[in-house]
Amino acid sequence: MRLVPCPDCGPREPGEFVCLGDSGGHPVGEDGLAEALYGRANAKGPVEELWWHKFGCRRWLKLRRNSATNEFVP
Amino acid sequence: MRGYSIWALARNALTGHAGWPRAWRSPRPRERYEAVIVGAGGHGLATAYYLARRHGMRNVLVVDKGWIGGGNTGRNTVTIRANYLREESIRFHAEGLRMWREMSGELGFNVMFSERGQIDLIQTWAKLRDVKRRQVLMRLAGVPFEIVSPEAAKARVPILDLDGAKRFPVLAATWHPSAGVARHDAVAWGYARAADALGVDIVQGCEVTAVRREGGRVTGVETAMGFVVAPKVALAVSAHASVLAQTAGVRLPIETVPLQAFVSEPLKPMLDCVVNCPGQVYLSQSDKGELVIGGGADGVPSYVQRGDFATIERVVTSLAELFPVLGRVRMLRQWAGAIDLCYDTSPIVSKAPVDGLYLDVGWGSGGFKAIPAGGAAFAALIANDMPGPEVAPFALDRFATGRPLYETAGASNRD
Numbered sequence: 001m002r003l004v005p006c007p008d009c010g011p012r013e014p015g016e017f018v019c020l021g022d023s024g025g026h027p028v029g030e031d032g033l034a035e036a037l038y039g040r041a042n043a044k045g046p047v048e049e050l051w052w053h054k055f056g057c058r059r060w061l062k063l064r065r066n067s068a069t070n071e072f073v074p
Numbered sequence: 075m076r077g078y079s080i081w082a083l084a085r086n087a088l089t090g091h092a093g094w095p096r097a098w099r100s101p102r103p104r105e106r107y108e109a110v111i112v113g114a115g116g117h118g119l120a121t122a123y124y125l126a127r128r129h130g131m132r133n134v135l136v137v138d139k140g141w142i143g144g145g146n147t148g149r150n151t152v153t154i155r156a157n158y159l160r161e162e163s164i165r166f167h168a169e170g171l172r173m174w175r176e177m178s179g180e181l182g183f184n185v186m187f188s189e190r191g192q193i194d195l196i197q198t199w200a201k202l203r204d205v206k207r208r209q210v211l212m213r214l215a216g217v218p219f220e221i222v223s224p225e226a227a228k229a230r231v232p233i234l235d236l237d238g239a240k241r242f243p244v245l246a247a248t249w250h251p252s253a254g255v256a257r258h259d260a261v262a263w264g265y266a267r268a269a270d271a272l273g274v275d276i277v278q279g280c281e282v283t284a285v286r287r288e289g290g291r292v293t294g295v296e297t298a299m300g301f302v303v304a305p306k307v308a309l310a311v312s313a314h315a316s317v318l319a320q321t322a323g324v325r326l327p328i329e330t331v332p333l334q335a336f337v338s339e340p341l342k343p344m345l346d347c348v349v350n351c352p353g354q355v356y357l358s359q360s361d362k363g364e365l366v367i368g369g370g371a372d373g374v375p376s377y378v379q380r381g382d383f384a385t386i387e388r389v390v391t392s393l394a395e396l397f398p399v400l401g402r403v404r405m406l407r408q409w410a411g412a413i414d415l416c417y418d419t420s421p422i423v424s425k426a427p428v429d430g431l432y433l434d435v436g437w438g439s440g441g442f443k444a445i446p447a448g449g450a451a452f453a454a455l456i457a458n459d460m461p462g463p464e465v466a467p468f469a470l471d472r473f474a475t476g477r478p479l480y481e482t483a484g485a486s487n488r489d
Contacts, residue, residue, distance in 0.1 A: 015384035019374040021329075031325075034474035038327035038417045042316035044377050067330075070378045 005072050008057040020050040023062050044068050077182045097263060098270035103277050103299050107135045109306040109456055110295050112282045112318060114138035115147040116258075116442065117434050118310035119265035119276070120449025121456070123181075126272035128450070129457035134274045135304070137297060139281035143262025146312050146441055149379070149411035151335050151368040153348050153358065154443040155192050155253035157219050158483040159208050162467040163420065164215040169464065170447035171217075171252050177446060183264030185256045186361070192253035192348040193227050195234075195396065197242035201352050204482050205248050219250045233344055238395050242354075253348055255358050261445055284321035285309075285431060292322065292430035308432040308456050313377060313412035315435035324426050326435065327417040327473055332372040332410035333439050333485065334381035336389070338365040338403045354392035356485065364406065367393065371415065371439060371486035381410035413438050415486055418472075420479035423452055423465040432456050433470060439485035 003011035028036040041047075045068055051061045064073045076082065076095060086093050109125065111118045114136045125131040138144075154174055156167035174187050196202045205221060212219035227247035228234050236244055266276055277299070284296040285307050294303040309318055313330045340363035350356035357367045369389035372382050386408065394401045416422060416436030421444065424433050434452040437444055451465040461469065472478055481487065 013384070014374065014382050015387070021375065032474065035325065038473040038478075039325045040316065040327060040329050040417075042326070042329050042375070044314070044317050044330075047375075067375060068377050070374075070376055070380075 002070055002072060004051060005063070006053050006056060006059070006061065008059060009053065012053070012056060016053060016055040018052045018054050020052055023048045023050045046073065097267040098276055101275045101277065103135055103137065103275065103280065103297065103302050106303040107275075108133040108304065109308060110134075110302055110304040111136045111308045111310060112295065113145070113310040113312070114142045114262075114266070114276055114278060115145050115310065115312070116143065116261050116265065116445035117437070117448055117452065119262055119269055120445050121308060121310060121434065121452045122274045122276075123265045123269040123272070124450045124453035125457060126269060126274055129453060131457055132273035135277060135302060136269070136274060137277045137280050137282055137295070137302075139279070139298075141278045142266050142276065143259055146411040146413060147258055147262050147445075149335065149409060150258060150442040151356065151358070151366050152255045152258050152442060153192070153253065153350070153356065154187070154256060155250055155348070156217050157192070157194070157208060157212060157248070157250045157253070159204070159211065159481055160420065160479050161211055161215060162479060163481060163483070164212060164217060166447055166464050167443060168215060168217045170444055173446035173450070174254065174256065177261070177264070181264035181268045183260060183267060185260040185264055187254055187256040189252060189254040190347045192250045192350060193230055194248040194250070195224075195227060195244050195349065195351045196246045196248065197239065197244055197351060197354070199245070202245050205246070208483065209248070218252060219248060222247050222249050230347060231345065231349055233397050233399050234349075235396060235398050238398050241395065255348065258442065265445075265449070282318065285318060287322050287428055287431075290429050292428055306430050306432065306456055308434065308452065310434045310452070312414045312435065312437065312441060315414045315433070319426065319433070319435075322426070322428050322431055324428060324431065326422070326433075326470070328414045328436050329375045330377050330412050331375050331415045331486070332378060332381040333413045334369055334372065334385050334389070334408065334410045336367040336405050337407045338367065338400070338405055340364050341403065351392055351396060353487070355389045355396070357393070365400070365403070368485060371413065372410070377412050379410050379412055381408070413441070413486070415439075418478040419481045419484045419487055421448070421468050422470050423448065423455060423461065423468045424470040425455070425459070425461070426470065
């Protein structure tokens with residue numbers, strides 16, 4: 001795993017963060033509630049995620065990462 | 075298929091081992107099959123074997139982008155056990171244990187199954203409550219599993235240091251005598267050889283890029299070697315389950331997460347059972363003397379088969395606390411398998427919402443032990459187009475119908 005680019009603290013160890021997953025939200029659509037609650041895109045490639053800098057500035061970040069390489073992309 | 079035996083070994087030893095036949099063919103895929111199984115890991119190969127053996131379906135293709143058993147079948151820590159929480163899971167895995175005992179004989183291939191028992195060290199009150207519940211459910215299912223004292227665990231595992239566990243004192247332990255380990259490659263090779271002998275085509279190094287459908291029906295798969303027509307397509311691909319299912323328009327409640335493992339330098343025999351500290355570390359000793367060590371799943375979803383350092387720190391910290399004798403042992407290898415973790419950490423063995431598409435996914439951290447029972451159940455599902463009672467609870471629609479099977483006994487479960 002690469003260092004996580006925190007805008008406040010700079011590049012930091014991933015162990016300081018909690019990855020909170022897909023930032024897209026799960027709106028209830030035509031597929032119904034179950035799909036909104038349990039369905040996952042689980043994309044291989046660029047994903048946009050929420051990260052919480054738990055052991056740092058405690059900010060919530062929206063970061064783009066490539067799930068096939070673990071590289072963070074600006 | 076010529077059987078392996080002491081006579082064959084002696085005969086070939088005298089002739090310079092030049093006479094061993096290939097264990098399986100390497101055919102090119104034909105244009106049309108009765109069924110295509112994507113993924114030549116333990117599950118895919120076992121499914122093909124049981125399809126041919128029990129259901130008479132021999133016109134079957136097993137296709138893999140890598141090599142036989144090169145994914146999570148070759149990357150796991152080979153623990154085989156049945157000490158789960160859900161009645162459905164316990165019964166399923168208890169049947170699995172029975173099949174493991176007979177596997178070498180049935181396949182004519184030594185899978186080196188060793189029923190050596192498992193000790194769980196319980197270090198949190200939450201986990202203690204969980205194993206008390208599991209003890210009751212295991213008893214109801216008739217599978218031996220009991221809570222024992224930390225001292226009893228120490229007597230069974232002399233390298234354990236109960237005073238070393240300062241952060242998380244060992245509150246209790248559990249003993250699961252029918253757990254064991256097996257040789258992972260041999261399991262894949264044994265099923266591959268037996269399936270091939272029954273006429274199943276196994277194609278390695280051929281990536282399936284998409285499942286093709288017309289209307290509500292599957293018509294075949296797009297592969298690197300061209301389109302293959304098949305009325306039945308079965309996915310047994312772990313990490314890439316979501317990616318492939320989405321090419322057929324099916325979204326799964328699955329996240330792909332790295333699960334790490336480590337192997338130490340070879341040591342003298344020091345551990346004759348499996349030891350698991352839930353959520354922290356688990357280990358067993360291989361026949362070569364290496365300690366095979368695993369931890370919980372990483373916290374970040376990823377398809378990278380490497381894993382993050384935070385997990386390594388967590389695993390090694392627990393290992394050094396509980397087994398200080400291993401403090402200076404060097405690790406030879408570290409790797410990760412990309413596991414398909416289902417929302418409730420129970421598997422999905424199910425028909426998909428598309429006719430002719432079958433799913434054997436979401437095994438998460440528990441796929442290896444489920445190879446025989448999972449393969450047999452998946453084969454029955456494909457052949458009959460209907461799940462048997464043993465896997466009916468693991469249907470994909472259990473989320474929509476409000477029947478998820480939350481499990482607490484997987485390596486990926488945290489307190």
